[in-house]
Amino acid sequence: MVELKNVSFRYGSEEAGTEHENSLTDVSLSIQNGEFVLLTGPSGCGKTTILRLINGLIPHFYPGVIDGDILLDGKRVRDLELYDTAKLVGTVFQNPRSQFYNVDTTGELAFGCENQGLSETEIYNRIDDTVARFQIEKLMDRSIFQLSDGEKQKIACASVDVSGTGLILLDEPSANLDYEATMALRELIKCWQSQGKTIIAAEHRIAYLWDLIDRAVILREGKIIRELSCEEKNSLSPNELASMGLRSNQLESPEQINLPILESQDQALLLRGFSFSYPRAKKAIVDIPELRLAEGEITAVTGSNGVGKTSFLNCLCGLEARCKGILEYKGKSYDRKARQQLCFMVMQDTGNQLFTESVLDEVLISLPKGTQNGNDRAIDILRQLDLGAFLDRHPQSLSGGQKQRLAIACALISERRILLLDEPTSGLDYTHMIETAELLKRLRDMGTTILVVTHDSELIHSCCTRKVSLGNS
Amino acid sequence: MAYSAELAQEKRRGLLDPRTKLALVLLLAVFVLGGLGGEQVKPIKTVLSALPFLLLLAERQWRRFGRGVLLLIVGYGLLWIMPRLPSALGFLALLCGGILTRFVVTVVMGEYLIATTSVSEFISAMERLHMPQAITIPMSVMFRLFPTIGAEWRSIRRAMRMRGIHLGGTKAGQVLEYQLVPMMTSTVRIGEELSASALTRGLGAPIKRTNICRIGFRVQDYVLLTGCLFTIFVWIMELCGVKLW
Numbered sequence: 001m002v003e004l005k006n007v008s009f010r011y012g013s014e015e016a017g018t019e020h021e022n023s024l025t026d027v028s029l030s031i032q033n034g035e036f037v038l039l040t041g042p043s044g045c046g047k048t049t050i051l052r053l054i055n056g057l058i059p060h061f062y063p064g065v066i067d068g069d070i071l072l073d074g075k076r077v078r079d080l081e082l083y084d085t086a087k088l089v090g091t092v093f094q095n096p097r098s099q100f101y102n103v104d105t106t107g108e109l110a111f112g113c114e115n116q117g118l119s120e121t122e123i124y125n126r127i128d129d130t131v132a133r134f135q136i137e138k139l140m141d142r143s144i145f146q147l148s149d150g151e152k153q154k155i156a157c158a159s160v161d162v163s164g165t166g167l168i169l170l171d172e173p174s175a176n177l178d179y180e181a182t183m184a185l186r187e188l189i190k191c192w193q194s195q196g197k198t199i200i201a202a203e204h205r206i207a208y209l210w211d212l213i214d215r216a217v218i219l220r221e222g223k224i225i226r227e228l229s230c231e232e233k234n235s236l237s238p239n240e241l242a243s244m245g246l247r248s249n250q251l252e253s254p255e256q257i258n259l260p261i262l263e264s265q266d267q268a269l270l271l272r273g274f275s276f277s278y279p280r281a282k283k284a285i286v287d288i289p290e291l292r293l294a295e296g297e298i299t300a301v302t303g304s305n306g307v308g309k310t311s312f313l314n315c316l317c318g319l320e321a322r323c324k325g326i327l328e329y330k331g332k333s334y335d336r337k338a339r340q341q342l343c344f345m346v347m348q349d350t351g352n353q354l355f356t357e358s359v360l361d362e363v364l365i366s367l368p369k370g371t372q373n374g375n376d377r378a379i380d381i382l383r384q385l386d387l388g389a390f391l392d393r394h395p396q397s398l399s400g401g402q403k404q405r406l407a408i409a410c411a412l413i414s415e416r417r418i419l420l421l422d423e424p425t426s427g428l429d430y431t432h433m434i435e436t437a438e439l440l441k442r443l444r445d446m447g448t449t450i451l452v453v454t455h456d457s458e459l460i461h462s463c464c465t466r467k468v469s470l471g472n473s
Numbered sequence: 474m475a476y477s478a479e480l481a482q483e484k485r486r487g488l489l490d491p492r493t494k495l496a497l498v499l500l501l502a503v504f505v506l507g508g509l510g511g512e513q514v515k516p517i518k519t520v521l522s523a524l525p526f527l528l529l530l531a532e533r534q535w536r537r538f539g540r541g542v543l544l545l546i547v548g549y550g551l552l553w554i555m556p557r558l559p560s561a562l563g564f565l566a567l568l569c570g571g572i573l574t575r576f577v578v579t580v581v582m583g584e585y586l587i588a589t590t591s592v593s594e595f596i597s598a599m600e601r602l603h604m605p606q607a608i609t610i611p612m613s614v615m616f617r618l619f620p621t622i623g624a625e626w627r628s629i630r631r632a633m634r635m636r637g638i639h640l641g642g643t644k645a646g647q648v649l650e651y652q653l654v655p656m657m658t659s660t661v662r663i664g665e666e667l668s669a670s671a672l673t674r675g676l677g678a679p680i681k682r683t684n685i686c687r688i689g690f691r692v693q694d695y696v697l698l699t700g701c702l703f704t705i706f707v708w709i710m711e712l713c714g715v716k717l718w
Contacts, residue, residue, distance in 0.1 A: 060672070083672075086674055
C-alpha cells in the first residue's frame, strides 16, 4: 500500500524559492495493493514528482524540501536507502534511450536481481519466466543499440518484471512510442494487472490506459484537482477532459483517419525516385518511385513502426547522400544539395538542433547572407512566435515547446518554404498540442508547405488537411 | 523450445576472460603505445601488436578488423612516403604516421575489449580483482555511455548540416563551439537519467552482487597471461643488463 500524507515538495535548497515548476502542495493520496491508478494533468503539474517521491529518487537523487510523509507498506520512503526501495518499487522511465545500464538485453533483465544478490539459478528462472510471458524471445541476447524505441520500452518493462516488485511506476512510458508499440505496452500492463501488481502511471496519453485503470487522479499546478472513480471516469465527456487540460480518452490509430493525399484543386509537389537503404541492409527503407503531395497544406505522414518515416524526412531534407531523389516544387527541380536550402526539419530531439548561447543568436545564424535589417527581422519573428521575452535566454534552458518554436523561428527566417516536423507533439499535453497545431496553421497561411510525421491522432484532427501513409502508398 | 537464458549465456561466452583482456590492454598501452623497452623487447612487441587483430578475427569482428588494418596501412604508408615529400608536408606525414602506427594497435585492443565484453562480465571481473565499487561503477557506465554519446553526436552533426552549418561554410570557425553546446547538455541529461534509472534498480547496495555471466580463466587465458608475464620478465632482464638473445 502506498500513502502520501499531506505532502508538499519543491525542488532545490531551502533558500532558493524561485522555481515553482513541478512542485507539490498538500497532496494526499492512498493507493491499495492491486490498484491501477493514473496520474494525469498538464505539463509541470507534478505527476512525475509524485513518482519520484515514491521510488525514493526524491530526496536521495533529486534534492528538495519535503513536508509530510510518503509511506510504502507503512515504511517512510525517506528513511529507506534507494537500494532497499528498489526491492519494493520498479520504475519504467520516459526516455527509452537512457534507462539501460547494460549493453545487452539479457544482462539488462538480470541487472535488478544481480544488484539484490539473488542466486544465479533464481535469476535465470525469473528471466525465462518473464521472456515467456512477455513473448520477447526475439529481443533476447541482442545489443540494446539495435532495438527500436518500442522494443527498448518492452525490455525496460521486462526488467522491472524480472525484479519482481509488487509496485510498478510508469513515468510517461508511451511518450516516444507509436500506436502499435503503445498497444504492445498496453498488453504488458494488462499482464501485470492480471498478476495483481499495484501500478501507478503518470501519462499525458491517457487513451490506451483509460479502460484499464481503477482510478484517475487529475493534477494541476501541484495540487490534486479531481479524483475519478472507475464509474465517474467512464461518464466523462470529451469537453470536460479538454477543460481539465487532458488529452482525448478515445483510442484511435492514425491509420483510421480518412484524409486525401491530394485534392483535385491542389498544386502538387512531386517527388521522384526517392529510395534509400542503410548500408548492408537488403531492403530499401524508403522506396518511393513517385509521389505527389499537396503544396501549401499540412500533410500528416503516418505509417507503422520501422517503415522509415524519419528516414523519409532525412531524404527529403537532402541529408542522405545515398538517396538520389528529385523534388519538383513550383516548376523547379531540386536535387539533394538544393533541397538542403529548401527544406527545414524540426527534429524530435529539438535540443540537438540548437547550437548557440542565446535565442537571438540562434535565429541569426539561420539568416540568409546579405539580408537587410537582420536583427529587426529576427526580433520580429521571435515576437510572432511568443519568444520576444526570451531574446537573451540560453536556448537549452527553454521548455520543450519553446525550443520547438525557436526551431520554427529559424526555419522562418531562413526562408525555406517546406517545413518538416518529426513527432512534434510526443510528450506534449493537450494545451501545448493545440498550440502547436494552431502555430502550424498560421505557418500554412503564410504559404509554407508542411509535412508532419506523427502518430498523434489528435494532432492530425486538429490541423492536418492531407495525409499520406507510408508503407502502402 | 522455450527460451533459456542460462543456455544463451553459456553460448555467448567470449574467447577470453575480461581480466586477460584488461591485462593485454595495459601491456599494449605501456609497451607499444608508451614505447617502453629497448632492443630486446622489440621482437615481442611485434608479436604483441599482431595480437588484437588475431583476436578480432577469432571473434568474427570483421568490420573492426578491417578498419584497424586500414588505419595501420595508412600510417605506414605515410611514414614510407614521408622522405619523398617537401619538408613541410613531410613533417605532417611523419606526425600523422607516427601517431597512427603508435596508437592504432592499442586502440584496436581497447575496441576489442569493449566490443566483446558485456557490462556484467566486466563488473564480475573487476570484483574478482577486488576493485572497489567506486572504481567499478563509473568504469562500467563507460561501456554504454560511449555508444550513446556517439549516437547523439551523429544526430547533432546531421542537425548542423540541415541548418547549413558546416566546415567550409560561413561559420567554419564556430563549428566546434556549435557542436559542443547541445553535446554538453545532452550528455549531462543522459548521464543523469542513466544514474537515476540504475539507482532505482538497486545499484550500489552494500551486498555481494550476483553476476550471471560466465567468466574464469581457461587455457587460452593462461597462455596469454604467461605471455604478458614473459614480456615483463624480458623487460626487467634488459633493465638489469642481462642479454637474453
